[in-house]
Amino acid sequence: MSSNSTVLHALASRRVTAIFLTALALYASSVAQVLAHDVTPGDAGYIQEIWGVHVISFIYLGAKHMVTGYDHILFLLGVVFFLYRMKDVAIYVSIFALGHSVTMLAGVWFGWGINAYIIDAIIGLSVVYKALDNLGAYRKWFGFQPNTKAATLIFGLFHGTGLASKIIEYDISEDGLLWNLLAFNVGVEVGQILALFAILVVMGYWRRSERFMSQAVVANVIMVGLGLWLTVYQINGFLTAA
Amino acid sequence: MQLIEKLRDTMQLTAEKPDPALLPTPKQLRRSTIAAVIGAAFIGIGVYLPAEYGFDPTGVGNVLGLTEMGEIKQQLAREAAEDDLIHGEDQSSLMHDILGLFVSAAYAEETWQDTITFVLEPGGFTEIKATMEQGATLFYSWTSEGGRINFDLHAHAGGESVTYEKGRGQTDGEGSFVTPFAGDHGWFWRNRDDEAVTLTLQLRGDYSAIVRDE
Numbered sequence: 001m002s003s004n005s006t007v008l009h010a011l012a013s014r015r016v017t018a019i020f021l022t023a024l025a026l027y028a029s030s031v032a033q034v035l036a037h038d039v040t041p042g043d044a045g046y047i048q049e050i051w052g053v054h055v056i057s058f059i060y061l062g063a064k065h066m067v068t069g070y071d072h073i074l075f076l077l078g079v080v081f082f083l084y085r086m087k088d089v090a091i092y093v094s095i096f097a098l099g100h101s102v103t104m105l106a107g108v109w110f111g112w113g114i115n116a117y118i119i120d121a122i123i124g125l126s127v128v129y130k131a132l133d134n135l136g137a138y139r140k141w142f143g144f145q146p147n148t149k150a151a152t153l154i155f156g157l158f159h160g161t162g163l164a165s166k167i168i169e170y171d172i173s174e175d176g177l178l179w180n181l182l183a184f185n186v187g188v189e190v191g192q193i194l195a196l197f198a199i200l201v202v203m204g205y206w207r208r209s210e211r212f213m214s215q216a217v218v219a220n221v222i223m224v225g226l227g228l229w230l231t232v233y234q235i236n237g238f239l240t241a242a
Numbered sequence: 243m244q245l246i247e248k249l250r251d252t253m254q255l256t257a258e259k260p261d262p263a264l265l266p267t268p269k270q271l272r273r274s275t276i277a278a279v280i281g282a283a284f285i286g287i288g289v290y291l292p293a294e295y296g297f298d299p300t301g302v303g304n305v306l307g308l309t310e311m312g313e314i315k316q317q318l319a320r321e322a323a324e325d326d327l328i329h330g331e332d333q334s335s336l337m338h339d340i341l342g343l344f345v346s347a348a349y350a351e352e353t354w355q356d357t358i359t360f361v362l363e364p365g366g367f368t369e370i371k372a373t374m375e376q377g378a379t380l381f382y383s384w385t386s387e388g389g390r391i392n393f394d395l396h397a398h399a400g401g402e403s404v405t406y407e408k409g410r411g412q413t414d415g416e417g418s419f420v421t422p423f424a425g426d427h428g429w430f431w432r433n434r435d436d437e438a439v440t441l442t443l444q445l446r447g448d449y450s451a452i453v454r455d456e
Contacts, residue, residue: 042294042315042318042319043315045314045315045318046311046314046315046318048408048410049314049318049392049410049432049434050314050410050434051390051410051411052411054307056306056307056308057293057307057308057311060289060293060306060308060311064293081257082257082258084260084261084264084265085264134257173410173411175411194281194285197274197278197281198278200274201271201274201275201278204265204266204270204271204274205271207260207265208262208265208268208271212259212260213259216257
């Protein structure tokens, strides 16, 4: 009986893992065209043709950047993975938004462009960190739980620096820069809310399943792997470009 | 699978099992799913298609001003493809026709060799270049009337390329450059303003001809 249930267990795990991986692969292929450094020639090209205040255009571009930014989405998924109360989701997502808004706006305004590969490698590590945190690795290894809110804020600051580096590459006209930048930031938050909504719907179905807790382990192990892959990919890009 | 079993045993999750009372009910989930599908369809058709492809079946993109973005992106994509085609083959001088019509050297200030005047309608573009040897210098001065102009001062020949200056929304400019290689060096002009723009360009330096790409 018990060996029977273990087999069923394992089969169910395998199927959900397959679905999870398929979903990720589909998402990855849909953003593959921006994988080679996020700034699609189309968006950058458009931005370099215009000047003056274009609020709605920049809201759109900000939202698009977030929704197609697989690294931001993965981190967001890690953050809300075990947050069951909407209040907690709101608190953590707001902390993340505060973090990335501060460095995004200040970064562009003061021109703190950091090498995009380096910052993207750090963002990859933020995914690794959060997934390990979800797996309880720090308690197991170091005997204590690092403050999760502080970690969300600090990694939010890094994500914002990444956003700023991309926006500097966009080369937005000085004419209307402040309003366009604020609009872009609003767009990033709109994109985050849209992505979050989709994540929470899927998580809602998943959490109702009996196997959620065991599959959650697999999912977070996969996220550690994806985060490491992103990090290595960016470091490789840095070394090739250098 | 053994690995997963082992992981499950060794990892103590930070989180606890979800309390069913906190989870959305199947009915709520169904509603959210329907809302998400409708929202995605609306964004896809009303926002994404206009902003990326300039295709705006509902007119929403036009109201939001996003259709223009899609049109510009499509135009840039077409131009990039044409550019690839041209530079994939060898440079053809067939594309060039000597611009004599607008050149009125006689009225130019003594120091300027050529004064070129032309009009660009909104969305219109043209390329004006000077044929130069390597290490030659070109001095220039230009002004626009009626609106602002975008430009890309550049050259590409024989697999080499250079960008001297790019600008957008400007009404005048002056300066000079020294050519790093022989070929046609000059401006791609585009009017992204709402009104027709009249441009006056003055040139002086070591060039053998002025060519215009349409």
